[in-house]
Amino acid sequence: MSADMRDGAVESQLVNESFVDDHSPDDVMGGKKAHRIISPRVISISSGKGGVGKTFMSVHLAAHAAKAGKRVLLIDADLGLANVDVMLGIHSSGTMQNLLTGTEPLENLIVHCSQGFDVLPGGSGLYELTSLNVSEQQTILDSLREAGENYDLILIDTAAGIGDNVLYFASAAETALIVLTPDPTSLTDAYALIKVLSQQRGVRRFMILINQTDEIEGHITFKRLLSVSDRYLDVYLDYIGHVPQHPSVRKAIQQQRLLNDNDPALRPYLDKLFDHVLSRPRDASRSGGLQFFWEHTLSAGLDDESDDTGSLQAQSSL
Numbered sequence: 001m002s003a004d005m006r007d008g009a010v011e012s013q014l015v016n017e018s019f020v021d022d023h024s025p026d027d028v029m030g031g032k033k034a035h036r037i038i039s040p041r042v043i044s045i046s047s048g049k050g051g052v053g054k055t056f057m058s059v060h061l062a063a064h065a066a067k068a069g070k071r072v073l074l075i076d077a078d079l080g081l082a083n084v085d086v087m088l089g090i091h092s093s094g095t096m097q098n099l100l101t102g103t104e105p106l107e108n109l110i111v112h113c114s115q116g117f118d119v120l121p122g123g124s125g126l127y128e129l130t131s132l133n134v135s136e137q138q139t140i141l142d143s144l145r146e147a148g149e150n151y152d153l154i155l156i157d158t159a160a161g162i163g164d165n166v167l168y169f170a171s172a173a174e175t176a177l178i179v180l181t182p183d184p185t186s187l188t189d190a191y192a193l194i195k196v197l198s199q200q201r202g203v204r205r206f207m208i209l210i211n212q213t214d215e216i217e218g219h220i221t222f223k224r225l226l227s228v229s230d231r232y233l234d235v236y237l238d239y240i241g242h243v244p245q246h247p248s249v250r251k252a253i254q255q256q257r258l259l260n261d262n263d264p265a266l267r268p269y270l271d272k273l274f275d276h277v278l279s280r281p282r283d284a285s286r287s288g289g290l291q292f293f294w295e296h297t298l299s300a301g302l303d304d305e306s307d308d309t310g311s312l313q314a315q316s317s318l
């Protein structure tokens with residue numbers, strides 16, 4: 001996390017200060033009627049701090065949606081430290097790098113996993129992919145735009161932090177889902193990510209998931225984030241819920257499998273949480289999913305060159 005995105009006073013309020021609960025989590029996505037959107041829903045899963053459970057949530061959300069009959073593509077966009085394939089125990093013949101170098105088309109890289117969804121693997125140790133240039137971004141978008149016809153839901157598991165790729169994928173998706181834990185550093189880094197996404201990329205609505213906690217601590221953590229965000233940022237935070245910490249997660253990851261019905265401790269939490277995510281109305285202000293993805297990123301690239309963040313924000317609200 002870069003020092004300039006941190007603010008000592010705000011951090012101290014996040015971690016220490018009591019808060020005023022002046023609106024319920026459920027009202028924050030309301031107020032706007034969803035238009036009918038037929039393109040796939042695109043959700044990015046990001047966090048300020050690493051190791052909070054993004055990939056764990058991404059693969060389980062993908063499996064949950066697939067089980068509910070959705071056609072799902074999970075993109076491993078943590079291009080430096082990709083590990084969706086490791087968590088699922090799948091093997092791919094290529095990665096996003098092959099797509100970018102033009103050596104393989106997207107359809108050859110997508111792996112259909114036994115849990116009923118498709119995966120586009122990232123690549124580990126590929127330093128050159130940790131900051132995609134505009135033409136690489138465009139290559140990915142063009143491929144995804146075509147592939148999008150085959151899916152109802154596209155999930156993008158991003159890297160942690162406020163690097164270029166994270167900002168790019170999170171701001172191009174229809175919905176940004178932020179995962180954090182009650183750990184003060186995770187909380188302050190999540191705030192920093194929300195701040196950068198809202199102030200530099202015009203992202204206004206966030207789904208918030210608090211992992212490795214209980215109900216009370218999850219609520220307190222969310223209220224802290226909400227209180228400080230309400231005070232300093234122009235954003236809407238939608239609390240999706242919490243997931244407890246449980247040893248079955250580590251065990252499942254070690255065995256390269258998903259939690260199943262033999263792991264009853266977390267299943268009800270995950271099912272409830274993912275039902276919340278999938279039942280939220282589509283965000284008409286960012287309508288179009290992949291279409292928006294394409295248009296928005298193209299504009300963002302042009303705006304970035306002229307360093308005109310004001311006009312980028314205006315476009316993103318179209």
Ligand SMILES: Nc1ncnc2c1ncn2[C@@H]1O[C@H](COP(=O)(O)OP(=O)(O)O)[C@@H](O)[C@H]1O
Nearest residue numbers: 050051052053054055056212244245246249250
């Ligand atoms: N609810 C949980 N209970 C226990 N351990 C968890 C939980 N969620 C995540 N973990 C642990 O955190 C580690 C990091 O999770 P991962 O999904 O890889 O994080 P990220 O993608 O954010 O870096 C996992 O290996 C797992 O051991």
Ligand SMILES: [Mg+2]
Nearest residue numbers: 054055078083
């Ligand atoms: Mg990860």
